Amino acid sequence: MGQRISGIYRLITIPSIYKGLMFSLGADNAIARYVNEALRPSPGLKMLDVGCGPANVLSYLPALDYTGIDMNEKHIAYARERHGDRGRFLVGNAAEDLKQEEATFDLINVSALLHHLADKEAISLLASLTRLLKPEGRIVTIDNVWLPRQRAAVKLINTLDSGVNIRTPEGYLGLLSGMGLEVETITWNDLLRVPYDHFVMIARKAS
Template identity: 70%
Template sequence: MAQRISGLYQLVRVPLIYKGLMFALGADNAIKRYVNEVLEPAPGMKMLDVGCGPANILAYLPALDYTGIDLNEKHVDYARAFYGNRGRFIVGNAANDLGQDEHSFDLINVSALLHHLSDSEAITMFASLKRLLKPNGRIVTFDNVWLPQQRVTVKLINKLDSGLNIRWLGGYLELLNGLDFDVQTRVFHDLLRIPYDHIVMIARNSPRPQSG
């Protein structure tokens, strides 16, 4: 993991502090829009939430088959305590600790995680997630991003982020190279109460050519 974990950055590892900070920034509105405009989950879907944290997103999802995985044991314990009847929660690394059959998930959410991973870690993770995705499934990612002519305040906030690998759009797209995805991108500038830029990638399995 490429992130700051010392000093004040340790506080975000505490579930109640993390949730309080996120909602002070306006995360409730951000999650609602992200779910409704990007994830578009349907009832009954099988969904994997990678880097689920305390599973805040569950409050905004319909009834579906949910699995959350995160390395932070405290966050996972919190999710189990509050949402234990709504899904499965795993402490571990999505690249090698899931133990799921191939082609298991309709929707894989990777939210606010990539900028905490090195290129090699992210590429390994995506290769594993590709195997878990159903043929018509989607992987959706959400991270802060560097942009040309970016607002000064956003640049400052990016530099203070605990994740050390905030990328330009091209850098995020390169993580999916060679995996045979069709990828769409979208940039949000207004999800939080503070100036912030977010990049969304929606990766779908490329359709196979019809044999003649």
């Protein structure tokens, strides 16, 4: 796991602080745009949210069969208290703890997680998630990214991020290489109130 978790970075493991920070940066509009333009969920589908945190995205989704999984017990407890029976909330590792649900999910969301994982961990996770997809299902990821001629403020924010494995677009795409997936990409430079660049991958099993 490639992330900073000591000192001030420990604060983001506390659900109320994490949520407050995200929404001060403009997460409300950002999540809505991400849902509408990238996730594009349909009512009734079966969705897995990997590294779901406090499950903030659930408030922006239509009625569907939602499973959120995260290794942070505090985030899952917060999600259960806030969302109740709107979903299933699990403490665990999606790559290890959901093997029995092979080929059952229509949509798998991996939001702001890959840049916290080393290549080997990320590839292993994505391979496991691919096995959980239905034949017509999709995996959607979003992370901050290194870009050519990137704004200085974005470079600074990336440097300070708790995740230490921010990649170039080619680096993120390389994580999916050889998995038999067709990948569509989106780059956003204006999703938050602060200077920030996001890279989205929408992956489907090749036909």
